[in-house]
Amino acid sequence: MGEKEYDNELKAYIEKLLGPLSYDITEEEFGIIPMTNQDFPTYRNGIYFIGTAGGQTKASTGYTFRFIQKQAGEIVNELISDRFFSQNIKTKKRFIFYDSTLLHILSNNLLEGKIIFSKLFKKNRADIIFKFLDNETSISEEIKLLNSLPKMVFLKAGFIELKKMIFNRKKS
Numbered sequence: 001m002g003e004k005e006y007d008n009e010l011k012a013y014i015e016k017l018l019g020p021l022s023y024d025i026t027e028e029e030f031g032i033i034p035m036t037n038q039d040f041p042t043y044r045n046g047i048y049f050i051g052t053a054g055g056q057t058k059a060s061t062g063y064t065f066r067f068i069q070k071q072a073g074e075i076v077n078e079l080i081s082d083r084f085f086s087q088n089i090k091t092k093k094r095f096i097f098y099d100s101t102l103l104h105i106l107s108n109n110l111l112e113g114k115i116i117f118s119k120l121f122k123k124n125r126a127d128i129i130f131k132f133l134d135n136e137t138s139i140s141e142e143i144k145l146l147n148s149l150p151k152m153v154f155l156k157a158g159f160i161e162l163k164k165m166i167f168n169r170k171k172s
């Protein structure tokens with residue numbers, strides 16, 4: 001969406017859902033989050049790539065702050081223990097797969113993001129959802145979350161993305 005559309009949506013949200021109230025806008029932010037499952041290096045030739053540049057933006061949500069903190073912690077631990085840091089900080093493969101599945105659904109307009117997230121939050125505990133968005137859930141928790149979503153759409157998209165991961169590693 002363009003900047004003006006975001007402004008209109010925010011204004012409508014403030015006035016209809018939070019209002020009526022009087023308010024001042026004291027600060028504004030605008031940016032575009034790279035939501036992609038491309039690989040990003042974490043380390044190359046003596047340089048650490050941190051944050052978004054180091055692949056710490058979650059592909060399906062754009063969330064980065066918490067991943068940056070975890071990445072910074074891992075880099076500090078490597079430096080303190082005097083180990084030469086040459087390995088990418090690995091995200092577990094199944095979370096990359098979940099992200100690719102959701103990206104597939106969103107980019108092919110198979111379901112709207114607001115429908116998916118509304119269902120998730122209506123049917124599950126918020127702390128488990130946030131744990132999932134932080135890539136920290138167990139497989140049994142992930143199955144419960146998947147059960148609260150339109151299964152056929154997710155299974156079909158998951159199958160396509162799994163094939164890509166296995167055979168041609170094509171990225172969205």
Ligand SMILES: Cc1cc2nc3c(=O)[nH]c(=O)nc-3n(C[C@H](O)[C@H](O)[C@H](O)COP(=O)(O)OP(=O)(O)OC[C@H]3O[C@@H](n4cnc5c(N)ncnc54)[C@H](O)[C@@H]3O)c2cc1C
Nearest residue numbers: 029030031032033050051052053057062063064065066068
């Ligand atoms: C509107 C918005 C809201 C967001 N909200 C959240 C949120 O609530 N939670 C969350 O987890 N994430 C959020 N994000 C995601 C956000 O991308 C990250 O949280 C965070 O800003 C990424 O930090 P970073 O340091 O990696 O990159 P950035 O904050 O983008 O910092 C990179 C800096 O490097 C500078 N730079 C770029 N190229 C060069 C160069 N060649 N030489 C020198 N400097 C350069 C840039 O100017 C910039 O200042 C949001 C993003 C946007 C756009």
